[in-house]
Amino acid sequence: MLKTYTSNIKKPISMTNDPWEAYNDMQSHNGLTLSNIEFTTTNLCNMRCSHCAVGYTLQTADPDPLPMDLIYRRLDEIPHLTTMSITGGEPMFSKKSIKNVVKPLLKYAYDRGIYVQMNSNLTLPLDRYLDIAEYIDVMHISHNWGTIESFTDVGFGAMEKQPPLKAKLKLYDQMITNSRTLSEQGMFVSAETMLNQSTVPYLKKIHQEIVNDMNCQRHEIHPMYPADFASQLEVLSLKEMKEAIHHLLDFRDPNTWMLFGTLPIYPCINDENDQVLLQRLRSTNNVSMRNDPDGRNRLNVNVFTGNVIVTDFGDENGTISNIKNDKLPDVFSQWLSSPLAQSLNCHCSEFSCLGPNVLVKNMYYQNTDFKSNEQRMHNIYQMS
Numbered sequence: 210m211l212k213t214y215t216s217n218i219k220k221p222i223s224m225t226n227d228p229w230e231a232y233n234d235m236q237s238h239n240g241l242t243l244s245n246i247e248f249t250t251t252n253l254c255n256m257r258c259s260h261c262a263v264g265y266t267l268q269t270a271d272p273d274p275l276p277m278d279l280i281y282r283r284l285d286e287i288p289h290l291t292t293m294s295i296t297g298g299e300p301m302f303s304k305k306s307i308k309n310v311v312k313p314l315l316k317y318a319y320d321r322g323i324y325v326q327m328n329s330n331l332t333l334p335l336d337r338y339l340d341i342a343e344y345i346d347v348m349h350i351s352h353n354w355g356t357i358e359s360f361t362d363v364g365f366g367a368m369e370k371q372p373p374l375k376a377k378l379k380l381y382d383q384m385i386t387n388s389r390t391l392s393e394q395g396m397f398v399s400a401e402t403m404l405n406q407s408t409v410p411y412l413k414k415i416h417q418e419i420v421n422d423m424n425c426q427r428h429e430i431h432p433m434y435p436a437d438f439a440s441q442l443e444v445l446s447l448k449e450m451k452e453a454i455h456h457l458l459d460f461r462d463p464n465t466w467m468l469f470g471t472l473p474i475y476p477c478i479n480d481e482n483d484q485v486l487l488q489r490l491r492s493t494n495n496v497s498m499r500n501d502p503d504g505r506n507r508l509n510v511n512v513f514t515g516n517v518i519v520t521d522f523g524d525e526n527g528t529i530s531n532i533k534n535d536k537l538p539d540v541f542s543q544w545l546s547s548p549l550a551q552s553l554n555c556h557c558s559e560f561s562c563l564g565p566n567v568l569v570k571n572m573y574y575q576n577t578d579f580k581s582n583e584q585r586m587h588n589i590y591q592m593s
């Protein structure tokens with residue numbers, strides 16, 4: 210590490226303090242700002258989920274990572290770095306990766322007062338997670354398992370040689386008990402469910418398991434968009450999506466924070482039903498909505514190659530730079546001025562809205578010109 214930081218006291222994560230919300234930067238820095246780096250720290254995992262963003266690129270051995278000094282230097286160069294996300298593969302799978310990459314990153318974030326989210330499947334032995342508990346602000350887990358068969362099939366859907374059923378079931382139990390134990394010990398565990406044809410029939414069961422059995426503090430709901438990695442699973446029509454959201458709001462546990470991310474519903478769309486749903490989301494207790502961070506305040510860095518992508522639509526856009534050559538704030542500025550980002554990025558302060566990302570636009574709003582919607586909204590609401 211080049212700079213020396215003194216640890217800041219972080220405010221606990223809550224409905225009113227969501228450090229991953231890209232709109233925070235609009236308020237603090239008056240524009241989209243690089244404040245979040247996601248690191249892909251391993252290509253290894255004990256599962257092979259069909260829906261996993263990296264499920265088909267997972268390997269059996271990791272290459273050597275880049276020198277940590279280079280990674281620290283690139284982080285030091287980001288003046289407004291607020292959050293770090295650690296993803297894989299399963300970041301806690303490889304002991305070598307934990308020692309050489311994950312723990313050094315966690316320590317860096319801790320020293321600099323940066324919030325950390327880890328994306329894990331929580332199926333490994335509990336002591337691995339307890340070992341890093343003090344450094345984790347959000348332990349994020351995907352839960353899309355409406356039936357035990359969906360876990361044993363989809364959870365290993367991209368694996369050539371299937372483990373025995375008994376071993377798969379053991380991992381499911383471990384995930385539930387790990388989540389409960391870590392929550393009871395004070396970790397903020399947030400479970401995410403995708404809205405798609407496979408999960409919608411089971412949303413109530415999944416939600417109840419997340420709240421009652423796993424003791425999660427937050428249930429995140431994200432529509433599934435048809436990026437390559439998810440192409441096997443069926444996406445919902447816009448109408449089905451809105452019905453699913455109403456359905457969730459009908460039965461959810463009112464005491465558990467429900468966070469909706471990347472919703473395809475916008476204040477500028479002239480549809481009365483949309484506006485009713487938005488109003489319901491805004492006025493329901495313990496419910497929040499988050500703008501999509503990808504490309505708004507976040508870049509992803511691969512610690513092995515140094516490649517930088519805009520996560521979730523890396524497939525559309527490819528690698529945009531490499532930290533061996535470029536500073537991350539420069540990469541972010543170049544991304545913001547790219548024709549793709551320029552064609553998408555809109556902003557309506559009246560609604561704290563940052564508009565759709567490329568996947569949302571391609572899926573549901575191919576013929577909508579959000580730039581002209583933005584102009585119209587600015588005129589109506591006299592926004593600058």
Ligand code: SF4
Nearest residue numbers: 477555557562564583
């Ligand atoms: S920011 Fe974009 S998507 Fe959101 S209300 Fe304004 S024009 Fe619509």
